[in-house]
Amino acid sequence: MATVAPVKDPGAPKPDHVPADRVYDVDMYALDGIEEGFHEAWKALQKPDTPSLVWTPRTGGHWIATRGAVIQEIYSNPDRFSSEIIFLPREAGEKYAMVPTRMDPPEHGPYRKILDKGLNLAQIRKVEEHVRSVAIELIEGFAAQGECLFERDYARIFPVKVFMAMCDLPMEDAPKLAELAEQMTRPAGNTPAEMGASLDAANQGFFAYVEPIIAARAGGQGDDLITVMVNSRIDDRPMDHDKVLGLISLLLLGGLDTVVNFLCFMMIYLAQHPEKVEELRSDPVKLMRSAEEMFRRFPVVSDARMVAHDMSYQGVELKRGDLILLPTALHGLEEASNPDAWDLDPGRKGIAHSTFGAGPHRCAGMHLARMEVIVTLQEWLKRIPDFGLKPGSKPTYRAGIIAAVDNVPLVWGNDAQLLFASK
Template sequence: MLATAVPAHVPTDRVVDFDIFNPPGIETDYFAAWTALLDGPGLVWTTANGGHWIGARGDIVRQLWADADRLSSECLAVTPGLGEVMQFIPLQSDGPAHKAFRTPVVKGFASRFITALEPGVEAAARELIAGLRDRGECDFVTDFAEILPLNIFLNLIDVPLEDRPRLRQLGVQLTRPDGSITVEGLKQAADDYLWPFIEQRMREPGDDLFSRILALPVGDRPWSVDEAQRMCRNLLFGGLDTVAAMVGMVALHLARHPGDQRLLRENSDLIPAAADELMRRYPTVAVSRNAVVDVEVDGITIRTGDLVYLPSVLHNLDPACFASPEEVHFDRGLTPVRHTTMGVGAHRCVGAGLARMEVIVFLQEWLAGMPEISLSPTRAVTMKGGNVGACTSIPLVWDAKLAP
């Protein structure tokens, strides 16, 4: 953790000792570690990691996340140098350029393509479940969460499934870095891997996601090679971690709440609403923004150039934004809920529809194919913080004799 002096424009009562990568208690409860900030001011400054603001109240997180005019997405993350090196498209672009890049990407994720993927996701989930069912135990993270979403994404971009372990490690280093690889090394590893596929898709487009996007214009012109690399780099990293983290959190909820398992088994029509509510309840994504002008908020001035960290958990679990936010009520998902799990505004996650479909399919297939699960009485659940928080181990047990 790199600590810095507090700038003159930051009031002393807004300074906290909080490392976003390792807040106290994160190893056992990601959500409690973060919601501790809800007891203080709505905007705080930490001296950790070079010094930056943290949106610490739900309304402020959502307001600033959506403020694309005054807060730029170019910085990408608190990790020093990450934004300057990665230069993701469309994630790190703003204004008209962002719209021009985002439009073909969104079309590549059109609902008809997501719908067409669903049978394959169902089949992949069933195959994984069949391999686990008779074991009576598993570590859900390594045996399912790190396999199904990644395989779906790798099929989507049409790269070899045997590359999953290698690519998974790159995704983890972007969102939860441990210092074992430099930012430059991470970018180079991704580019070296992707280039043969990009070159082929630009020359001979296929039916995969990259081909669909690169076949569409950026405004009124084709993609340049540099832009294609930056876009594919963005989607690769975006697909390697976030859904795996979310599916892990959903499985953890099921293990801790056997009543919810039974309810959804008996009322499968509730599963889409349950998926929406569980995605609201267990958000782990955060974004960074840098101010391009002075911004007045919560009685504080965010100065031009200041970095602001916006964790979705502090919007979704703020009692001022949601009634009893830490409780899961599946009927809450029956009506549109303005949570921030997938972002808000111009930069809302382009893969939100795919992620939702995967969570729904997971719930449908897991509950249909597995007996009631619970947490192992002898092994602990572990978690890790970062720009995407996640469980690193979810030890599950079940009575294999009761398998469907």
């Protein structure tokens, strides 16, 4: 890929064990060509002659996995690829202190069970009525206007309002938490040290926010997510305070950023492909089953793993402490894994992706995310069956641990009919 200009850092020196032909100039926070799309920018790296592992001097210097099978294998093997550092640059990953995402098995297991207690499929089904009521209220609030700015009027409210209610937190706190999440997943700074400082400040901001909430709910009998988790036990004893801070902070981080951005990518595509909208509208069963294909087509996460010990892997020598970025877009959009991968096929069989990760750290919130996607599609298409991107608009894409997109103006009614007629 061509050098991004201006680059965020001057670049780390190439380690001796990295072959010169594996060096590619890729900045995960400033992808070349991202103005044309986040997924398009990552996919440009995945050429037939691109090795399965490449190394970039950007963001402190790290490897990048470029093949779906390699991404999934690294996610699935914590004995070789540790979660000790999962955020890049290293200076940021070392400051990241949320639980249990930085833990490896067997330490990870008991904390993951606590997350699953509140986020398993049976528990999520209990909140479907609330999820649906939030979606309906938002959509009906602007349906008659013939337009909306999707990220402002829906995506940044719907999943956040659902999650804040599940945690029994006031919605007025959401903007503050969203800003903290922004600095965790797309930290500000022009150097790895500055980005590390931004992430550390955000991490500490989460801890400061949840500290009094934890104290207030300790020993409580409520059924909200925070109360359930705060009062859970590890090996029949209360959790250590630092672990409680990390667990509740992770809960909020996971619920306040990922689905927000995923929904925006999904709706941009549907706004540009009315034939796909019609396919979903005409078959309610296909619509419900389409969620997995949506997640395959629009992955937003690019986190990392740390090499646990020296090894030979994928034709190169890896050293303990090396970091490997796992852009999930390069699995879901890989032709070898999903033929005709750019096409959104609601009836696709044998879907392969790493959008929720894999292995012991597979996303605990995936059941809630699926429900939110299905409910959004169902309730939106009931009320706004035909829609498109506002003429002349151009979404703005941002890369990071979680990709983001802004400026998604949608139009419907007479404006949408004129738009489709002109195509």
